[in-house]
Amino acid sequence: MTTPAAPAPLPAELADHLTAAARRWRDTARTAGPADRTAAELGVRRAYRNAGLPEPERIVWLASPAQGALAAALLVGDANTVRTFHEAGLTAHIGPVLTALTPRTPGDPTSEPPSTLTPPHSSSASPGNAPDPIAAPDTVAAPGIIAGLESVAAPGAVAALDPIAAPGTVAGLETVAAPGTVAALDPIAAPGVIAGLETVAAPGTVAAPGAVAAPNTTAAPGTVAPATTAAPEATDAPEATADPDILVAQLNDLRAIAGASVRHAVRNLPWERARAAAATSLGTVAWPRAWALTGDLLWPEVNTLAADLRRAIGNLPQSATTGDTYSAPRVDGRDTDDDAAALLREQAGSLLRQATLDAVLGQHEAPWLALFDGLTAHATARPDGGTGAPDSSMGALDGLAQVAKAAGWWWPFERLAIVCERPADLHLDDLGRLHRADGPAMGFPDGFALHAWHGMPVPASFGVAMAGLDAKRIQAQENAELRRVMLEHYGYERYLAESGAKPTHEDETGVLWRIDLADDEPVVMVEVVNSTPEPDGTSRTYFLRVPPWVTRAREGVAWTFGVSEQEYQPEKQT
Structure with a gap:
């Protein structure tokens, strides 16, 4: 009886390109500093065109994914959403968001909404950061393929999100597991392996032609990315009204302007088609090996960062009263303050967490973008110009990749795109977990911040307490x-x-x-x-x-x- 031959390894050149892409996108996921707004907006418009949609009429910049989630929740919510946020103490947070979302009169010098950020700086584009040439036809995802997932839950829990067009396809979910948990990897990897989820990532920034800029900084383990942003700049934005009925009326108008979410068309469908095409070209043996060299390596760290952000965004209602996104533990199974107030905050936090599931994760899309970046680099490096090389279908993903290299999380609507800044500073330990003893481990220009010790959330005051420990x-x-x-x-x-x-x-x-x-x-x-x-x-x-x-x-x-x-x-x- 003969022993079956072991499957052939990936070609060395392909493996090298995939490994290099994983390194680039790990750097992108760890990049902190001002977004390259010009490049990001070009990428947003290209992503809409790639999806067969008209370009958004407006692109609104917000200072953090916390502001982005609040804006998205308000745009997809109803009067009850507004009242829940108001009663949970988030009225002051709504003001800057409404100001940014409200269109100005055409020709008004303030037609672009004021930002709470310092003026943006473009990132310098080096050859290593420039997008790889891309070209490959879109392919329709084959039935039975499990789509790029997304869900916020304990390990193993899956929340259904966007339905997927192809028969038998499970829709764009997003699994966010607890630190240390390896959630579903890539769908087509091997029998029983769930795949290509939504995670966190993005390499350097791509500067638009003529953009001059300060380079981005990557937070290597134990190092600090630029902490150039502290308190937000003062703006002349009007304060949010305390009357929830007026807020409801304002948001009804804004919802009509923004339209419905188009995330499924802009992000999920292009990813599914590209994945199906690449899996078919590579075959059942090479596909999981290619994923193992890219997304599988980046997923644990990037997914944990995304999960940490979602947790902190969900804790934003608590920060309205405590000033801290750390979630205090319960005592004897009960909240330490009024039960009714705690319930309101939990409801508001749940709405914010749900809104994060409608985000395209920008630099935190790194794990799966690394795979297609490596395949594209390999194809374009071939002497024949890519003829006969594995089909990566990266052409439909180039807009998403460009935004990922230039900005943070973003929310696409029919006529409006909300794009957020990256962290102003980022501190990681040698395992890629948020870690800092003397300040925020991840901080944004509007003051939204996460404090952590080797990945464990801690109160903002914890660093001070550690200094006088006995x-x-x-x-x-x-x-x-x-x-x-x-x-x-x-x-x-x-x-x-x-x-x-x-x-x-x-x-x-x-x-x-x-x-x-x-x-x-x-x-x-x-x-x-x-x-x-x-x-x-x-x-x-x-x-x-x-x-x-x-x-x-x-x-x-x-x-x-x-x-x-x-x-x-x-x-x-x-």
Whole structure:
């Protein structure tokens, strides 16, 4: 009986182009700084044309995706939406959004709505950032193909969104999993694999001809992207009325001007067709391998960033009263303030989160755009000009790619497009998670910000609290998650010394320590002495974290070696 031959790997040149594209789009997803508005608007108009739609009559810029989600929710909502936002305390946030959405009189020097942003700077376009040449006919998605997904839920939960035209196709969803969860990857990857979801990404910016500019900055792990934007500039925008009936009347007029959402036509259908064409050209073996080199690599980090943004946008109603997008935990299953007010905020937050599902994610579309960028680069690099190369159908995606390289999230409507700035600054740890101790990990020009410690949301005041940390303050912290962060920052060894902790067991292998914490599992550590002396002759002491069920020092040391207590019999401990 012969053994089947292993599937052939991707051609080396194709693999190289895909790998390079993944690097470019990872940089795009991490880019912070002012949008290249000229390039982004050209991309928006091209995306509409590619979808067979008239170009939008107006393109409105907003300072953050929080403002964008609020605007989108108001444009697709009704009188109840307005009243919910008003009663949840978001009236002050509605003012700048209404001002931006309201058309000015033609010929008026203020015909473009005032922005809360500093004047935009174009990004310099280097050959490495310029869009790759694209050309490939659109193809209709074959029945049974699962479309670019999108949903906000716990891992495994899927929320149905735009219906998909082709029979048997599951529609443009968007799965946003918790950090560390790998949500559906690419649809055509392999049997049972769900695919090509909506994520987060975008490479450098593409400057329009004649645009001169300051370069964008990419936030590498542990580094800081430019923090040039703090408080928004003052504008002469009128304050929002406190009368919800007047707001309803104003928004009825604006809805008629904007028209319905066209995200499905502008984003989902071109993606489905391009994916179907590329999958057919590459075949069932090469397609998942191409995805593995691009979208599969970028998805966890970019999707987590998008999920973090959605969470913070959903918490915007709380920030109206606390000034902080951190969601405070509940005590004994109940809200810490008035139940009716909390319910209103939850309803308003739900409307905002739903609005984020109608967004095109700009730079956070990076994972799937990287795949088609790599395929296009490979095709155009061939001596035959791409004849016979895998069909990427990138031609229909070039507008989306151009916006992704130049701006943040955006919402397409029939006659109006809402485009948002990218983060003004961005701080990530070495795993690509939001992380900063002394300020916002992600901040936008209007002051909307996310605070995080190694990916875990924390209050805005948390950095200040960390500066004056001591054992008593750690013990007094009621939130178990924040207490763990404090312990990590403070140091377990230092906490043991200052908290009066006592050893629970000791033998020839080491000393076992236990720290009991309220509403959390205990911290158990084994103290060991390195048997190999340091160059100066001293022996270094280490504290090793072990599971809370460990009760003996030898048991803990054995666990660190992956063996049982009985099996742990070292001839010499190192």
